[in-house]
Every structure is written in structure tokens, then in C-alpha cells.
Amino acid sequence: MRLYVTPTSPYARLAMIARLEKGLDEIELVWTRTRVPDDPMLVFNPSGRIPYLRLDDGTGFEDTDVIVDYMDALAPPLRFAPPEGEDRWPHRARRAMARSLLDGVAVWAREIVRPETERSPGIIEHERRRAARLADRFEAGIGSPAYRGPLDMPQLFLFCALDVERRLPDFDWRTGRPGLVAWHARVAAMPSVEGSLPPAGV
Ligand SMILES: N[C@@H](CCC(=O)N[C@@H](CS)C(=O)NCC(=O)O)C(=O)O
Structure with a gap:
């Protein structure tokens, strides 16, 4: 699995912190740049936004919330889901x-x-x-x-x-x-x- 990130994106930073909080060092970081017209990432990530998580089967998804939820589910127990109850x-x-x-x-x-x-x-x-x-x-x-x-x-x-x-x-x-x-x-x-x-x- 590969997490596409840039050094300046706060969304990417959030996903990278969550990755470490979950102990998911096996997710490789790919340092990239956005807004590059012929970037090969655009073939599988047409929006061009990062963070983007590419799964081993070639599929994947953008969006910080989705990526964090996916990583959270990969390594239970859940840490980032909203709690049940009054809070x-x-x-x-x-x-x-x-x-x-x-x-x-x-x-x-x-x-x-x-x-x-x-x-x-x-x-x-x-x-x-x-x-x-x-x-x-x-x-x-x-x-x-x-x-x-x-x-x-x-x-x-x-x-x-x-x-x-x-x-x-x-x-x-x-x-x-x-x-x-x-x-x-x-x-x-x-x-x-x-x-x-x-x-x-x-
Ligand atoms: N809703 C997205 C927002 C991510 C986002 O805006 N990423 C910016 C970098 S901070 C980006 O990829 N921009 C590239 C572009 O607009 O082409 C998320 O939660 O991940």
C-alpha cells in the first residue's frame, strides 16, 4: 500500500500522523507534487488531490476522512471513529x-x-x-x-x-x-x- 503525500499539505500531514498512530509503517509514503499536468498519478487518481491511498490491487481513494477510516479499520481497535454515547x-x-x-x-x-x-x-x-x-x-x-x-x-x-x-x-x-x-x-x-x-x- 502507498500513501501519496506532499511535504506541505496539512491533509497529508493528518493522514501521516494517523498512519503512525496506528503503527502502519508498512504503508509506504510516496512524496509527490500536485498540479503537475502530466503526473503519472493522474491515471489512477484523476482528481490529482492528495492524500491518496493506493491499495495493492491498484484501486484506492482520496480524501483524508476516508483514508483515516480505512487505516483505522486495518489495525483494530478503532481509534478515530466518533464515540457512542453522550459525547x-x-x-x-x-x-x-x-x-x-x-x-x-x-x-x-x-x-x-x-x-x-x-x-x-x-x-x-x-x-x-x-x-x-x-x-x-x-x-x-x-x-x-x-x-x-x-x-x-x-x-x-x-x-x-x-x-x-x-x-x-x-x-x-x-x-x-x-x-x-x-x-x-x-x-x-x-x-x-x-x-x-x-x-x-x-
Ligand atoms: N477534501 C480533501 C482535500 C485535500 C486537498 O485539498 N489537498 C490539496 C493539497 S492541501 C491538493 O491535493 N491540491 C491539489 C489540487 O488542488 O490540484 C481531503 O480531505 O483530503
Whole structure:
């Protein structure tokens, strides 16, 4: 099995952290690039999006959620499925909100790498405000036990979203949000998170 990733994609990072959390070292990482018109990956992955998991029979799928669910099922017990019981919907809500932050900052990060004349100040401002509102909401909740346990999908999405700061210096979620700063530092030091940093030179 092969997981197609790029060094900069926060979605790929999430899949790589989950791979290590599940001990699935046998899934080979393939460092690739997106937006390459004649990329051979486009033959089996027509969307060209990563992460993409290619199975040994040549089939496979894109999408972080699907890939994480597949890896989770490969190596039971399930770690990333929403819990049953009273935390089910609060968990789904945290996950949806963290994914929303990630989707927004990914749009923002894409916007700033466009040629300057093609950038939309309106989109950048819209995403900046969305990210600030969401970061405030996470700061308010980060002291709850939900953010102290082992990494789950809400925390994975939140970490990978905040980590986009490495590509997006204007995404200042740290100022005035000490709880998020402390939480991010704790997660960043976890072996699966450190171990999923791209090696130099890819
Ligand atoms: N919904 C997808 C989003 C993945 C995504 O947007 N990947 C970006 C990299 S961060 C990509 O592959 N972009 C290439 C392109 O747009 O052609 C997921 O959850 O995996």
C-alpha cells in the first residue's frame, strides 16, 4: 500500500500522523507534487488531490476522512471513529469545526501563493476573520478534557489547521490564546506528530 503525500499539505500531514498512530509503517509514503499536468498519478487518481491511498490491487481513494477510516479499520481497535454515547455529537461538532478551520486556512494558504495580481484580498480577509473566530472558540474550549486525551479526529484536524502557520505567517492564532499555544506544543512533541514531519529535501 502507498500513501501519496506532499511535504506541505496539512491533509497529508493528518493522514501521516494517523498512519503512525496506528503503527502502519508498512504503508509506504510516496512524496509527490500536485498540479503537475502530466503526473503519472493522474491515471489512477484523476482528481490529482492528495492524500491518496493506493491499495495493492491498484484501486484506492482520496480524501483524508476516508483514508483515516480505512487505516483505522486495518489495525483494530478503532481509534478515530466518533464515540457512542453522550459525547458522540459534541465530538462530531468539534471535528466539524476543526475541519472547517483547516478548510479555511487551506484556502487562505493557496491564495497567498498565487501571483500577486491574481490574489483576492476579499478572500484573504474573509478567511482571516473566519480563522480568528474559530481560534477564539477553540481557545475557550481547549481546557476541557476532550483536548487532553489521545489524539482523535477533532484534535488531528485542529493541530493540522494550526500548523498551517508554518506556511502562512499572517495566520496569527497564538497572540492572546495561551491555551491553544500550550495545547499545540504538547501535541507537536508527540512521537507520531514529530515523526510525520517531512524529511529534509523532499
Ligand atoms: N477534501 C480533501 C482535500 C485535500 C486537498 O485539498 N489537498 C490539496 C493539497 S492541501 C491538493 O491535493 N491540491 C491539489 C489540487 O488542488 O490540484 C481531503 O480531505 O483530503
